[in-house]
Amino acid sequence: MSAIPTPSTMPMAPAQGLPRPRVRWRTALGLVLLGLLAAFAALGPWLIGASPVAQDLRNQLAPPSAQHWLGTDVLGRSGLARLAHAAQLSLGMALLAAFSAAIPGTLLGIAAAWRGGRTERALVMLSDAALAIPGLLLVLLIAAIAPGQLAALYVGLALALWVEYFRVSRAVARPVLAGDAVQASRLLGFGRGYVLRRHLLPALAPTLGTLLAFSTAQAVLSLAALGFVGVGIQPPTPELGLMMTESMPYYQEAPWLIAAPVALLVCLVAAMMLLQPERETA
Structure with a gap:
């Protein structure tokens, strides 16, 4: 008698027409941009070494040079040092707020x-x-309680941002929970742990990953x-926004x-937007 085939010995037919995840050029570009910006934010303050608040009034509005690659502002502070610390602050605060939401x-x-x-009705x-309250207005109201405090802006x-995650996860989870699997x-x-681990989280992960990129960009802009x-x-x-305000009166000189801060902000938001996952039918 011939052996009864088991699932481990049966040949697997190639999948036809199934969607396969593929990293496209814009996703790769987003990853490269985000990696460069993250490296600049994490390592820039340490590599540059200059203080972002040290003033040199004898060197006001100096043009870019070997000593100051992005010149100096009206108070003689290094533009590159301030940009690196601003990128670290904005990206770190935005990621922390997005994950917390x-x-x-x-x-x-x-x-x-x-x-x-x-x-469900209560939530x-x-x-x-x-x-009902616009997001930026809510941040303004909380920031008014403790002006200039990082904790107030973070909260x-x-x-x-949490409402977006609530609505998306609820919309995705409902059909999954009602499904045959x-x-x-x-x-x-x-x-419940098995259902959450094997059914809900795999269904939610792609959508939440995209939403995390969008909400991080939204937090940076805010x-x-x-x-x-x-x-x-x-x-x-x-x-970044404060640097733009301080530089506005001297944009001609x-x-x-x-x-510099405008370009960094554009690159940061563009990198987050490019990280939207795509699927292609083979």
């Missing part, structure tokens, strides 16, 4: 889809109430907007001062 927002979205009923009402950004797992006696209008981080701390 993603964890509770995702968990609440899963809980709403899982429990349903009154729990949806809470999210709708949060959406405001996190509170403004989850129902079969429950009938076989698998617990910080820059608050600094630009003078209600965010206060001098002499270097921040030293255009490189305002061009």
